[in-house]
Amino acid sequence: MAKQIKFTYKDKEYTLEFTRKTVAQMEDEGFRVRTIDETPMTAIPALFAGAFKAHHRFEKKAVIDEIYAGIPNKEDLLGKLAEMYNEPIMTLMDEPDSETGNVEWTANW
């Protein structure tokens, strides 16, 4: 099952998800992952809006902006959205063989 974010806003249930098509569409519209670092103020809302394309493609931009403005914990949201955005490409890659000597890694946060 693909990663999804679900919530209810004004009695309407929303499911945020990225598919290969919506990721490709976002790229065609000019969205680039690396722009999150360069211009986060525009890139993050664009990423958030892009997550609506899979299940709520006809949702008005004003409503999406309203939802985004009211969302708490935006930093966590960004992390989750980035994971979701990468999932369509990550699932195309083979997992390394568990028996071969894989590199172990840790993060410091």
Add this chain to the structure above:
Amino acid sequence: MDSELVTDSLSARSDERGGGDKGRQPLLRYRKTFEDQFPFYLSIGMTPEMYWDGDCTLAKYYRKADQLMRNRRNEELWLQGFYIYEALVDSSPVINAFSKVHKPLPYRSEPIPLTEAEAKKQEEEAERRRMEEDKAKFIEMVNEFNKKFERKEGEVNGD
């Protein structure tokens, strides 16, 4: 190629290029990867709708299913080879001009059991057949004996 260092990589070399893209990383388009991989996923049974619009994790499961199917196909081919080999061995008395026996061995009456349950079932069936044959032989023997006995009794009685 293998001796290339991190300092020789594209992003590090971008300094040499000059112009306005100093420090820029090469552009990776996800769309290109999606399009490059698309024919492979079509070949293993995914529909375009599933690939582009469906649950993206499906690709992973289709890949695993494809691997299982390939393994199964490989086993089937191996089994087919085994049957052919066995048939050749069974018919070798006919093929081999120097063989003392010129009658081929009969081809196996049942397929090779693939599961333990199948093997058990085949064994039980063979046992049942053996018992039926023994029973038939016994009945035949008894009938033969009765006939002989009746004949002898007739001779004694003078019929």
